[in-house]
Amino acid sequence: MILKKSLASRIIIPVCMMLLLIWIFFPIYFMFISAFKNNVEIFSYPPDLLFKPSIEGFVNALLAPASGQTGREWGEHFMNSAVLSISSTAIALLLGVPVAFALSHLKIKNKDRTAFSFLTIRMLPAIAILLPLYLMLQSVGLLSTHAGLIMVYVIFGLPWIVWLMRSFLEAIPHEVYEAAQVDGASNSRILLTILLPASKSGLLVSGVFSILEAWNDFVVAFIVGGPNTMTVPVALGTLLSERIALWNTVFAVGVLNCIPALIIMIIMRKHWARALTLGMVA
Amino acid sequence: MATKRSGLPPTLYILPAIFYVFILTIFPFGYLIYMSLFNWHLYGGVAAAFIGLENFVAAVSDPGFQKSIALTVGYGAFLTVAELVLGVGVALLLHRESRLASAVRMGMMLPLVMTPFLIFMQWKYLLTPGTGPVSYVFQTLTGDPYFAFFSAVPNVYLTFLAIDMWQWLPFVVVVALAGLSSMPREPLEAAEIDGASYWTTLRYITLPLLRPTVIVIVLFRLIDSFKTFESVYLLTGGGPGTATNFTSWLIFKTGLGIVQNIGLSSAYAVLFLILILAISWTAMFAMHKIRGK
Numbered sequence: 001m002i003l004k005k006s007l008a009s010r011i012i013i014p015v016c017m018m019l020l021l022i023w024i025f026f027p028i029y030f031m032f033i034s035a036f037k038n039n040v041e042i043f044s045y046p047p048d049l050l051f052k053p054s055i056e057g058f059v060n061a062l063l064a065p066a067s068g069q070t071g072r073e074w075g076e077h078f079m080n081s082a083v084l085s086i087s088s089t090a091i092a093l094l095l096g097v098p099v100a101f102a103l104s105h106l107k108i109k110n111k112d113r114t115a116f117s118f119l120t121i122r123m124l125p126a127i128a129i130l131l132p133l134y135l136m137l138q139s140v141g142l143l144s145t146h147a148g149l150i151m152v153y154v155i156f157g158l159p160w161i162v163w164l165m166r167s168f169l170e171a172i173p174h175e176v177y178e179a180a181q182v183d184g185a186s187n188s189r190i191l192l193t194i195l196l197p198a199s200k201s202g203l204l205v206s207g208v209f210s211i212l213e214a215w216n217d218f219v220v221a222f223i224v225g226g227p228n229t230m231t232v233p234v235a236l237g238t239l240l241s242e243r244i245a246l247w248n249t250v251f252a253v254g255v256l257n258c259i260p261a262l263i264i265m266i267i268m269r270k271h272w273a274r275a276l277t278l279g280m281v282a
Numbered sequence: 283m284a285t286k287r288s289g290l291p292p293t294l295y296i297l298p299a300i301f302y303v304f305i306l307t308i309f310p311f312g313y314l315i316y317m318s319l320f321n322w323h324l325y326g327g328v329a330a331a332f333i334g335l336e337n338f339v340a341a342v343s344d345p346g347f348q349k350s351i352a353l354t355v356g357y358g359a360f361l362t363v364a365e366l367v368l369g370v371g372v373a374l375l376l377h378r379e380s381r382l383a384s385a386v387r388m389g390m391m392l393p394l395v396m397t398p399f400l401i402f403m404q405w406k407y408l409l410t411p412g413t414g415p416v417s418y419v420f421q422t423l424t425g426d427p428y429f430a431f432f433s434a435v436p437n438v439y440l441t442f443l444a445i446d447m448w449q450w451l452p453f454v455v456v457v458a459l460a461g462l463s464s465m466p467r468e469p470l471e472a473a474e475i476d477g478a479s480y481w482t483t484l485r486y487i488t489l490p491l492l493r494p495t496v497i498v499i500v501l502f503r504l505i506d507s508f509k510t511f512e513s514v515y516l517l518t519g520g521g522p523g524t525a526t527n528f529t530s531w532l533i534f535k536t537g538l539g540i541v542q543n544i545g546l547s548s549a550y551a552v553l554f555l556i557l558i559l560a561i562s563w564t565a566m567f568a569m570h571k572i573r574g575k
Contacts, residue, residue: 013375013378014382016375017375017376017383017386018382018384019380020372020386020389020390021382021385021386022390023448023453024386024389024390024392024393024448025389026575027401027404027405027408027448028392028404029406030404030407030408030415032431034407035361043413045412045413046415046418047413047414047415047418048472051453051560056469065437078379082515087399094300095298096299097300098295098296098298098299099295099296101295102293102295105298106292106295107292108287108292108293109294110297112467112570113359114296115304116563116566118299119566120562120563120566121303123505123558123559124555124558125508125509125511125530125534125554125558126509127530127534127551128314128510128530128533128551128553128554128555128558129307129310129551131316131317131533131537131544131547131548131551132313132314132317132548133306133310135313136310136313136316137456149307154302155303156329157309158302158303160412162299164494176381180536181387185288187290187292187295188290194411200413207399212395213543214546215397216396216398216399217509218397218398218399218511218512219512220436222515222536223538232397233399233400235469236399236400236403237399237515237516237565240403247407247413250403251404251407253519254400254403254404257397257400258395258396258397258400261344261395261396261397262392262395264395265391265392265395267393269391271457272391272394272460273456273457273459273460273461274460275310276394276457276515277455277457277498277502278451278504279496280498280569281457281460281461281464281498
């Protein structure tokens with residue numbers, strides 16, 4: 001029995017874990033090394049594992065004038081991704097944090113119903129609602145504009161912010177709120193000066209997930225966006241309509257595109273599970 | 283309670299957001315229903331004509347739509363069960379103190395932060411004949427230089443499944459791990475004192491305690507599988523034939539593709555949304571009941 005147990009824990013479990021690591025890392029490994037191949041090397045087949053690293057892909061991505069058929073620079077696409085995700089998150093925070101506050105500490109009617117209607121947004125496939133949004137934005141002249149895209153991204157950021165902030169604000173005992181109220185502080189003051197400073201990591205986590213929602217989006221930007229708003233994923237898509245894909249450029253852009261998310265991941269690793277389920281699993 | 287002296291009434295905290303959601307979600311949904319009542323083609327110069335429920339009759343009796351819904355739900359259900367079983371297994375494996383386990387736990391977060399579109403491009407590269415490393419491995423194993431990852435059934439489903447596993451198994455694992463570590467200790471300790479074996483404890487204590495977490499996992503994975511769009515756009519275009527004509531793709535293709543039949547596409551979307559709302563509200567209700575206890 002002891003022998004059996006030690007066999008399992010000494011050999012089988014580590015081997016399984018190694019296999020998992022390999023499974024997770026081999027695609028990323030190939031993406032990473034492909035980003036450092038030159039324009040010729042990238043087409044060698046079988047793919048070389050050992051080669052002289054080159055930054056040609058990154059040069060293509062950052063300095064060459066045009067990406068695919070769009071005739072725009074990659075810097076512009078990165079700028080679009082950043083502007084759209086940050087400004088939509090700012091608006092979503094302004095709208096969503098008060099809701100989270102009301103749901104966690106104030107007396108309002110239909111709390112559960114309100115909370116679950118925000119959660120429902122998280123469930124909707126964007127594509128099903130994009131057709132009417134497309135026509136609505138078109139009729140008010142916001143199709144293919146930054147403003148139009150931001151308006152839509154706010155919707156996708158809201159469920160993260162409402163649910164995650166609610167979960168963080170609920171963790172603050174209600175007595176704290178009551179004590180401040182007894183001292184004569186108004187609701188807005190309690191929120192701004194007591195509750196929010198105490199849930200900074202909640203703001204960080206919910207804001208980050210709202211940003212990622214827009215940063216990683218393809219469908220919305222693809223359908224209601226235009227040449228001026230083209231984000232990195234949409235621009236990557238246009239590269240594929242060329243006959244020969246320069247995979248080193250694709251992956252150089254890809255590596256750069258992942259860096260912000262990677263930093264975020266490391267900062268927030270403690271909150272990960274809670275965030276992914278919008279606070280439903282601690 | 284003495285006189286209330288706080289400035290804003292509590293409802294004012296939720297009204298702006300509710301109003302915003304109304305304008306950008308409920309209103310478009312109403313507009314979608316409205317659109318579905320017309321024979322409406324975006325281009326082609328034909329004016330939209332009111333035809334009542336004809337689009338819905340056409341949608342329900344359309345074998346293409348039926349097949350697409352069956353594919354979306356069937357694939358989603360299979361994927362959810364497979365990822366749930368495998369993911370909980372992996373979580374049990376990783377639920378221990380070791381440097382290797384924590385390395386795997388960290389690595390597992392990578393697919394979750396990567397842009398999904400990039401993930402699909404990465405797999406496209408890996409699987410492209412004459413370019414990709416995985417394609418090369420299959421060439422050496424099978425002798426076929428053009429191994430049909432995407433152009434044959436059932437290969438295309440297995441490929442989609444593998445890619446989805448790479449992308450989303452980590453989600454199941456991370457959430458299940460959180461569920462495992464937030465579990466009350468007393469029942470587990472009691473079982474240990476009683477001398478219960480690992481498997482007995484797992485079967486009668488750990489897994490039942492994990493039930494709320496499992497509901498969350500099932501809800502999110504099932505609902506998110508219905509969003510399958512980018513992978514179809516990038517990898518198969520709905521093919522081979524109509525093998526990967528997932529409903530999200532069908533709605534897009536019918537409304538904004540070559541046909542641009544707005545009315546029919548809207549009817550598809552309305553029916554699809556009703557299905558999704560029914561599933562997610564059922565799951566949310568179940569979650570709410572468990573939470574309330």
